[in-house]
Amino acid sequence: MKEFLLELGFQKYDIALLTLCPLGAVIGSFAHVILQVMNPHRMPRPGATRFASNMDALGRFAWLTLRLILGAILGLVIALYFIGALQENLTTLAKIVALSILLGFAAPKLWLAQERIVVDQSLKLLKDILPASQKTNEPSESGSNK
DSSP states (O other), rough: HHHHHHHHTOOHHHHHHHOOOHHHHHHHHHHHHHHHOOTTOOOOOOOOOOOOOOHHHHHHHHHHHHHHOOOHHHHHHHHHHHHHHHOOSSHHHHHHHHHHHHHHTTTTHHHHHHHHHHHHHHHHHHHHHHHHHHHHHHHOOOHHHO
């Protein structure tokens, strides 16, 4: 795969981005999951730990897997955004990988915000289109009174 990407004109730092950004976003996603599961401000009480049934455990595993995949997708988007735009040095690469970790942590909020923006823009367009189409489709009052 590396040879194929090099043949396409990718540089070593581009390949590193394609590898490290999704990995960083998965790490950030996993950190977010840890904070959702535990209360970081308080130790658990003795006897408070409960084990889930097999079905609950399977559902949680599926949720965790999908959450990590969501982070990896976001990391890939970040990597693709910066390919070819880097000063090829370790500092720049480290900053972008750190950014991918932070964005992986915030991935659910980013996707929800994006969804809200798309829905709001769609509703605005529909409100602009519908009144205009209703005016052109209304029967004329002078023709209906005859």
